[in-house]
Amino acid sequence: MSLAISVIVSGISFGLVIGIVGFGLVFLYKTTGVANFAVGNMAMFETFIVYELWKGGIGIWPSVAIGMVLGGVFALLVYLGALRPFDGRGNSNLLVRTVALYLLLRAMADVFFGSNQPYNFPQLLPHSGFSVGPVDIAWADLITIGIILAIGGAFAAMFRFTDIGLQLTAVSQNAPIARLLGVRVRRLSALAYVLVGMVALVAGLLVAPKQLLSSNMMDPLLLYGFAAAVVGGLTSLGGVFVGGIVVGVVTNLVSTYVGGDLALASAFVLLLATLAVRPHGLFGSPSIQRL
Amino acid sequence: MLAVRARTRVTVPTLVLLLILVLFPLVDDGVRMQSNLTLAMIYAIGAIGLDVLAGYTGQFSFGQFVYFAIGAYVMSALETHAHLNWVLAVVAAVLAAGLVAYVLGSALVRLQHFGSALATFFLAAVALDVLSGNRLARFTGGDSGMAVPSVSVGGTSLMGGDGLYYASLVVLAAGALVCIRYIHVRAGVASRVVKQNQLVAAVLGIRVNREKVRAHVLAGMLAALGGCLFAFSLGFLSPESFDTSQSIDLFAIAAVGGLGSIAGPIVGAAFFFIVTDALSAAAPSSSALLFSIVLLVVVVFFSTGLFGLGEFLWSRARPLLPEALRRRPASPPPAQPRAAADPVAAFVADTDLGTRAGSAGAVLAGGEREALLTVRDLTLAFGGVKALDDVQVSVLRGDVHAIIGPNGAGKTSLLNCISGIQPATDGSVSLGARDMAGISVSSRRNLGIGRTFQHPSLVADLDVRTNVEIGAYDRHDGSILPELLGLPSRRERTRVARRRADEALDLIEFSPTRRAVLAADLTMGEQKQVDIARAIASRPSLLLLDEPTAGLGPEEIGVVARAVKGVREAGITVLVIAHHVGFVRDVADACTVLDFGKVLTVGSPADVLGDERVVEVFVGAGARA
Structure with a gap:
């Protein structure tokens, strides 16, 4: 039983990391109309940048700080270079662009950083833990949970209290009408990419030390993130974290008690079941099509 | 949409391409070129199926290589463990893929294009995990893989060289002809209405989900055939050969070649393998980089792909050709004398x-x-x-x-x-x-x-008469096979629909000279007329x-x-x-x-x-x- 509780706690912490990747997906989906398949690889590429900085001899925390800025710039360049030109060609076209970006970023990582993958990434969080009764809890998990709650809170506050947040809400409800009301939609899309670029790096930094740094390290996270987004409701920024926890706990339980090869499959089943039973997810709102 | 328009007249370019592939060994008999083109044709078999799915039916699949894996593994496992004759094993593998595509397709059609893209992307990763795991290892060898039993026809080995080249060419040609046939029969035209607008399709009596599942099954079976040939070319199956990036490469091949053209994906596949090979000789690690840049450039700037580029060049070059070689402009149908009656x-x-x-x-x-x-x-x-x-x-x-x-x-x-x-x-x-x-x-x-x-909401890339004809069918039921084979009862059904379409156009006094025009080129008033004709046909x-x-x-x-x-x-x-x-x-x-x-x-x-x-x-x- 105590094993189960430990598995659940680490599942929650993993689920929040999933949630933050899913958050990037949902945030871009709401503000730009397209869920970006390249979000995971953006995180991966940015983590590589931090790794290179760290290898260059500056400490890990300064590298992280510089990496945050570069991550935002990088995401902005991705938007301006690949998504902004001819952005009126429809969502399917944009969707395929993000898939092309997915391939491109992986290929770039392989070419620029690649030859000896995977790398050991320096530990950012303490290894120790403590016990509550029979249950072992790792500090790293608690800190992860704290960081992500802080990010979620910051975004919630931005939406609630700032003018930019209000404009982002307007764009996500109805981009053409927001444009008519004077919101500069493209500028906001660029801003959304900058923010997602930074959030993605957080996800990358939380993942890299646990696994090894490689060009395909974010692939499972991207899939889990999509599953979380669908379970939580593709339009709900808070729901995606709940979805992430559901996916994190379920996959953790499955890989502990059934087998690691079915972890991804269990997330897939969750995704399909959600689409079948409740297509708009736990917290999303059904969309109404006008004829 | 991604494919700006799907084309109906693709037979000639496709045949030209196939002819080039037949004659190519006479020009260049290098082993390296041959193996590139062989792989290109194998991928093209899957890519044309994907074109039917995405370019003509409007559904996405980023997991199409799963069917390659099904084809390869089912065939090899049946040969190895059940000692089945290889022809029967291929048939069984293709049927298995068709069955899987039917089941998965039935679930996927309920999703919008984004959901379907996502689910198939996911599926590819799940399939890879399952293949690498121990659960199926008895049949597939798990992580350590399995050998593909050797196959030959009349003394010529199909495991590589000329044998595999021509086998792939025959399968590709057959597959392409099936796809071309499909886009010309009622089911294919109905899919294009579905691609344009599902509600409109339903209002025309089209069984939307059935047509979509059909495209999935066709694409899945073609990919499985490609998978069997892929197994021959590999000689040994291991999960890495069916990595998720293969599925995305396959979609990229179709998109770079040009969706909605059947011929385009074949060009895309040849382009992919020839360029990749040339680059990997020059700079080993950069081929994936270059191809992804090409894909991005094509999707951002030339969404019609290489086929669209070819069309553009042809339209420029045609006036320069001698008179005899120019194709006559689509001749207006002979004036219809019976329209005058009542x-x-x-x-x-x-x-x-x-x-x-x-x-x-x-x-x-x-x-x-x-x-x-x-x-x-x-x-x-x-x-x-x-x-x-x-x-x-x-x-x-x-x-x-x-x-x-x-x-x-x-x-x-x-x-x-x-x-x-x-x-x-x-x-x-x-x-x-x-x-x-x-x-x-x-x-x-x-x-x-x-x-x-x-x-x-006429289908912009179909002409007026075809738009109305698809509304003229009494029922959109029935199996696809008789349609593809052109059995008399199906031909009669199409003939009746065509006649009724013309009568409907006559009834609303639609100009006979404008009936071969693409719906995209009609005035608003004409569109409303054709819409009415389609609804009463x-x-x-x-x-x-x-x-x-x-x-x-x-x-x-x-x-x-x-x-x-x-x-x-x-x-x-x-x-x-x-x-x-x-x-x-x-x-x-x-x-x-x-x-x-x-x-x-x-x-x-x-x-x-x-x-x-x-x-x-x-x-x-x-x-x-």
Whole structure:
């Protein structure tokens, strides 16, 4: 039983990391109309940048700080270079662009950083833990949970209290009408990419030390993130974290008690079941099509 | 959409490509080129299936390589463990893939393109995990892989070299011909309506999900065939050969080649392998980088792909060619002498739908006129807002009944409830004596309800006659095989549909010289006409028209009015939403006024349009002064 509780706690912490990747997906989906398949690889590429900085001899925390800025710039360049030109060609076209970006970023990582993958990434969080009764809890998990709650809170506050947040809400409800009301939609899309670029790096930094740094390290996270987004409701920024926890706990339980090869499959089943039973997810709102 | 348009006339370019592939070994017999082209053809077999799926049916798959894996593994496992003859093993593998595609497709079709893209992407990763794991290791060898049993035909090994080259070419040619056949028969045309707009397809009686699943099955079986050949070329199967990035590469090949062209993906595959190979010789790690840049550039700047580029160059080069080589411009069909006779009689005579709930023929019988359409106590609520509130409408057989009312009065909602698109909150709709509750959109059409939409949604890349023809089918049922084989009964069905389409166009007086024009090149007025023709081509008993005059000039409104009168003369009852008062006076026998979801008044057009309350609703309170 105590094993189960430990598995659940680490599942929650993993689920929040999933949630933050899913958050990037949902945030871009709401503000730009397209869920970006390249979000995971953006995180991966940015983590590589931090790794290179760290290898260059500056400490890990300064590298992280510089990496945050570069991550935002990088995401902005991705938007301006690949998504902004001819952005009126429809969502399917944009969707395929993000898939092309997915391939491109992986290929770039392989070419620029690649030859000896995977790398050991320096530990950012303490290894120790403590016990509550029979249950072992790792500090790293608690800190992860704290960081992500802080990010979620910051975004919630931005939406609630700032003018930019209000404009982002307007764009996500109805981009053409927001444009008519004077919101500069493209500028906001660029801003959304900058923010997602930074959030993605957080996800990358939380993942890299646990696994090894490689060009395909974010692939499972991207899939889990999509599953979380669908379970939580593709339009709900808070729901995606709940979805992430559901996916994190379920996959953790499955890989502990059934087998690691079915972890991804269990997330897939969750995704399909959600689409079948409740297509708009736990917290999303059904969309109404006008004829 | 990604594919700006799907093309119908792709046979010649495809045959030219296949011919080049036949002759190529005579020009260059290098081993390296041969193995590149062999792999290209193997991938192309999957890519053309993907083109049918994405380019013609509008569905995405980022997991198509799963079917390659199914084909490769099922074939090899059956040969190794069940000692099955290799031909039977290939057949079984393809059928297995078809079955999987059927099951998965049935789930995927319920998702929008994004959901389907996501689910297939996911599926590829799950399949890879399962293949690498221990669960199937008894059959697949798990992580350590399995050898592919050697296969040869008449002493020529199919495991590589000339044998595999020509085997791949034969399979590719067969696959391409099936795909080309598919896009020309009813099922393929119906898929293109689905791609354009699923609701419109349903209203035309097309079984939307069935057509989509069909495309999945076709694409899956082709990919499995490719997978068997892929297994030959590998000689040894291991999970890494079926990595998720393969699926994305396959989609990229189709997109770079140009979706909606069948020939494009073949070019895309050749391009991919030749360029990758040349680059990997020059700079080993950069081939993936370059290809992803090419993909991005194509998707961002040239969304029609290499095929579109080829079309463009050909259109530029053609004037420079000697006269004899130029293809004659699509010749207008010979003037149709029979159109002059009596279009109404021809239209009415060509009806064998006596069993329908009120066929067109029965109308002219005369006597006491009964209501064909009865709407009782119809209420449609969105949360607290009532779009329709206790609406009663009765449309007499043979009438043109107009629905008028200001914006937001619930007119389109009423039509949606009648055609089954929007389930009503309360109340009933019946056609003749038959209650429509619980009957699907496409089944209502089959029972005799046709409709048009406010924004005509013709398939832009099909010509006028084909657009109408797809509406002319009595039923969209039946298996795909007889269609692909061109059995006499299916050919007869198509011939009837074609004839009925022409009669419908004659009835509404659509110019015979404009019938070979692509719908994209029509004026707004013509589009509305063709939309009406498409809706009546199957001889419905009731025609619902949503704003057929919106956005038209006076002359075009006259044309539409004549079309509506022609439809009425042919015995079809019409329920029409209109804003234009002159049009209503001209065509309507009766008129219902809606305001805020309630029926304000009913009567003859003259009475209704003279009613003070109606004037007030339309002109505003100021009119009283």
